[in-house]
Amino acid sequence: MNWPVWRSRSLSPVLVQGPLLQTFSIIDSMRAWCRQQSSEQRTIGLVPTMGALHEGHLSLVQAAKERCDHCVTTIFVNPTQFAAHEDLDHYPRPLEEDLAKLRQAGVEAVFLPSAAEMYPERAGQVATSVQPSSVALPLEGVHRPDHFVGVATVVLKLFLAAPADFAFFGRKDFQQLCVIEHMVRDLNLPTQIVPCEIIREPDGLAMSSRNRYLSKSERQRALCLSRALQETEAAFHGGERSPHRLQAILADHLTDCDSVDYAVVVDRESLLPVSEIEQNAVALIAARVGSTRLIDNRELYVD
Helix, strand or coil: CCCCECCCHHHCCCCCCCCCCEEECCHHHHHHHHHHHHHCCCCEEEEEECCCCCHHHHHHHHHHHHHCCEEEEEECCCHHHCCCCCCCCCCCCCHHHHHHHHHHHCCCEEECCCHHHHCCCECCECCCCCCCCHHHCCCHHHHCCCHHHHHHHHHHHHHHHCCCCEEEEECCCHHHHHHHHHHHHHCCCCCEEEEECCCECCCCCECCHHHHHCCHHHHHHHHHHHHHHHHHHHHHHCCCCCHHHHHHHHHHCCCCCCEEEEEEEEECCCCCCCCCCCCCEEEEEEEEECCEEEEEEEEECCC
């Protein structure tokens, strides 16, 4: 299997001097900058991130720069999408390294708000929140019940702080992408969502900021996620249309995981189980290797 591998021109050994990188930490300043570009008929592409940037993030930046006149990246580790037992305090924050990558990639502006700036009532909390659509309820909604309320709320706040024509999100966080697409549709938001392909290492591992938590042996074991999806996709293209049999294939290839939250094949639009695949589906995995929780997916298109 030849995996799609991102090779960023911006990571070449020769430093390419891009435009001046401007950083903003205040919402009003970031919003004013975006409005100034819009007044000059320049389009803006927004790439929201929580930092700890890798080539997957930079592929979103590249897509934004190809499509828009300006690229704005946000770096904000959002406290409202972390549960009490999750890794908020230990989430990696290599800010200077991230800014160097964005400068080299030619990003024009970065929004770096504090928790107090985003949640002025009480840092890290919000009195008014976004209730996501029903697509947020299964899968991650079961295992991380308040996660998508935090995600939808902060994404809406970022859209308001950095008003953009387009916003770029990776397909690796597939359910998150669905939640945001539904929010934009249901609230009639003017920002158009642009889904971008999963970026993988040469051996198939989906790129993630959490991969840095894996030891050498754990990283090798983590390859079972992409192998499981590859085998499931092969069976699907071979004519298998039973979700139960496809899920059995997923399970058979996840024995290197220490635990599996879910490994399912569900409807592509609703993310709900079906008895037989008659329209587009998606295979999704959430599993732990060591103490690191990893997710991956593969969309299954019916011809």
